[in-house]
Amino acid sequence: MTSSTIVRSKILPLGIAGAIAALAIAGAGMSQTATAKPSPDKTAQAAQIALAKGQVDKAIQLAETLVAGNLREPAYRALLGHAYLKAGRFESAATSFNDAMKLGDNSSRTALGLALSNIAAGKPRDAVAILDDWRDAIPAADLGLALALSGETSRGVAILADALRAGDASAKVRQNLAYAYALDGRWRDARIMAAMDVPADQLDARLGSWAERAKPEDARLRIAGLINAPLRADPGQPTALALADNPPAEQLAAEQSGAVLAAKAPAPAPAAPAELPAAAPEAAANLAQYAPVGAPVAAPAPAPAERSFAATFAEAAPAPAAVPEVRPAMAYKVPAKAAPQRQPVRAVAVAPVAGGNHAVQLGSFSSPQGARRAWGIYAAKNPELRRFKMVVTPAKVRGRNFWRVAAAGFDNRSATGLCGTVKARGGVCFAYSTVRPAPLARPAAAPMMARAKAPAKAPVGPGLARRR
Numbered sequence: 001m002t003s004s005t006i007v008r009s010k011i012l013p014l015g016i017a018g019a020i021a022a023l024a025i026a027g028a029g030m031s032q033t034a035t036a037k038p039s040p041d042k043t044a045q046a047a048q049i050a051l052a053k054g055q056v057d058k059a060i061q062l063a064e065t066l067v068a069g070n071l072r073e074p075a076y077r078a079l080l081g082h083a084y085l086k087a088g089r090f091e092s093a094a095t096s097f098n099d100a101m102k103l104g105d106n107s108s109r110t111a112l113g114l115a116l117s118n119i120a121a122g123k124p125r126d127a128v129a130i131l132d133d134w135r136d137a138i139p140a141a142d143l144g145l146a147l148a149l150s151g152e153t154s155r156g157v158a159i160l161a162d163a164l165r166a167g168d169a170s171a172k173v174r175q176n177l178a179y180a181y182a183l184d185g186r187w188r189d190a191r192i193m194a195a196m197d198v199p200a201d202q203l204d205a206r207l208g209s210w211a212e213r214a215k216p217e218d219a220r221l222r223i224a225g226l227i228n229a230p231l232r233a234d235p236g237q238p239t240a241l242a243l244a245d246n247p248p249a250e251q252l253a254a255e256q257s258g259a260v261l262a263a264k265a266p267a268p269a270p271a272a273p274a275e276l277p278a279a280a281p282e283a284a285a286n287l288a289q290y291a292p293v294g295a296p297v298a299a300p301a302p303a304p305a306e307r308s309f310a311a312t313f314a315e316a317a318p319a320p321a322a323v324p325e326v327r328p329a330m331a332y333k334v335p336a337k338a339a340p341q342r343q344p345v346r347a348v349a350v351a352p353v354a355g356g357n358h359a360v361q362l363g364s365f366s367s368p369q370g371a372r373r374a375w376g377i378y379a380a381k382n383p384e385l386r387r388f389k390m391v392v393t394p395a396k397v398r399g400r401n402f403w404r405v406a407a408a409g410f411d412n413r414s415a416t417g418l419c420g421t422v423k424a425r426g427g428v429c430f431a432y433s434t435v436r437p438a439p440l441a442r443p444a445a446a447p448m449m450a451r452a453k454a455p456a457k458a459p460v461g462p463g464l465a466r467r468r
Contacts, residue, residue, distance in 0.1 A: 362422070
């Protein structure tokens with residue numbers, strides 16, 4: 001055996017052993033990397049970035065994964081709703097936005113997204129009701145055009161015209177007003193207003209595109225064109241993401257620790273709202289921010305509810321930021337910048353009770369949409385409400401219609417405890433049983449007894465005469 005053979009025989013086994021060891025180390029590292037899951041915040045940020053880049057299918061996939069792992073988080077469902085909306089899946093978007101608001105999302109951005117989704121899905125009345133409830137928080141440029149798109153063309157024109165007269169002479173307001181004029185059938189006014197920003201050689205094409213989508217049945221086409229979304233069939237939101245009335249028991253066990261619950265901080269939501277862009281197809285717009293309705297306000301008294309929504313939540317929302325001068329656009333822009341996280345809220349641990357027959361009434365409002373919007377405010381201030389079923393019931397008080405909002409699924413003790421927590425935070429509520437008492441049995445009629453006759457007065461005779 002040569003010396004070189006001896007050297008190879010000694011080195012080769014060592015090389016194999018070293019290679020195996022190296023592969024084992026690398027495999028362990030790869031296994032750890034493969035099993036490590038990104039945090040929800042990172043997934044949400046990745047979905048926002050994908051949506052901002054127009055990668056809607058990727059954004060939907062990320063957002064659906066996010067919601068599947070966090071079924072009770074409203075910010076994730078709102079993000080999924082915006083992804084569905086941008087993808088032209090309007091029915092799925094409406095479901096996601098609706099679920100987000102049930103769980104406590106109280107931003108006007110989500111409300112506007114729900115209104116647009118309802119318009120495209122053929123539910124203009126639902127859209128108008130939402131817009132009416134949020135008219136104090138949605139900027140006039142968006143509110144007016146959204147109302148016009150939902151069929152309330154004269155109201156939309158009036159709101160936009162008032163905004164223009166009040167000094168908001170931005171291109172966005174002018175072009176949205178021109179589009180509202182067209183939807184209202186006022187084509188001469190639409191031409192005059194559109195000509196202020198559209199070059200003369202493009203004006204006829206602009207008006208022609210509006211005319212092609214002016215029919216009432218073209219609502220889906222109008223919304224898709226406005227936000228630059230494709231027209232596609234919508235299979236609906238996956239059933240695995242459906243919002244149940246109560247969370248699963250294992251989730252409650254994971255969130256609950258002794259008598260005190262540390263509520264989970266919600267994921268960051270996009271800071272800027274997805275407001276309605278101006279009614280023109282070729283340029284991008286810088287979108288202003290919405291101002292969400294403030295949550296920490298006094299809750300309504302449970303007595304006959306005659307207060308308006310604004311009176312119930314008396315703390316007015318901060319005024320929305322001024323809309324900068326923008327070029328007309330139809331792009332549905334979703335920024336990737338995240339808003340700061342809210343601080344965790346400590347709350348008394350309560351869980352839904354199987355067969356619970358008690359509820360906690362939180363307030364009463366003049367419309368069902370107002371009651372639902374209030375639920376979002378209550379749930380944001382009292383996160384433990386998200387575990388319970390929202391119940392809205394109509395009532396008539398002195399000839400007026402009201403809708404009462406309550407949380408259901410309690411026993412007597414937990415209902416009283418939660419109501420005490422709500423009151424400790426400055427709210428007003430009352431707990432009550434949802435079981436109606438059985439009607440009192442009417443006693444059987446007793447047999448009629450003959451009425452005794454009063455004895456007849458004895459006649460005064462001579463024998464009873466007073467003696468002298």
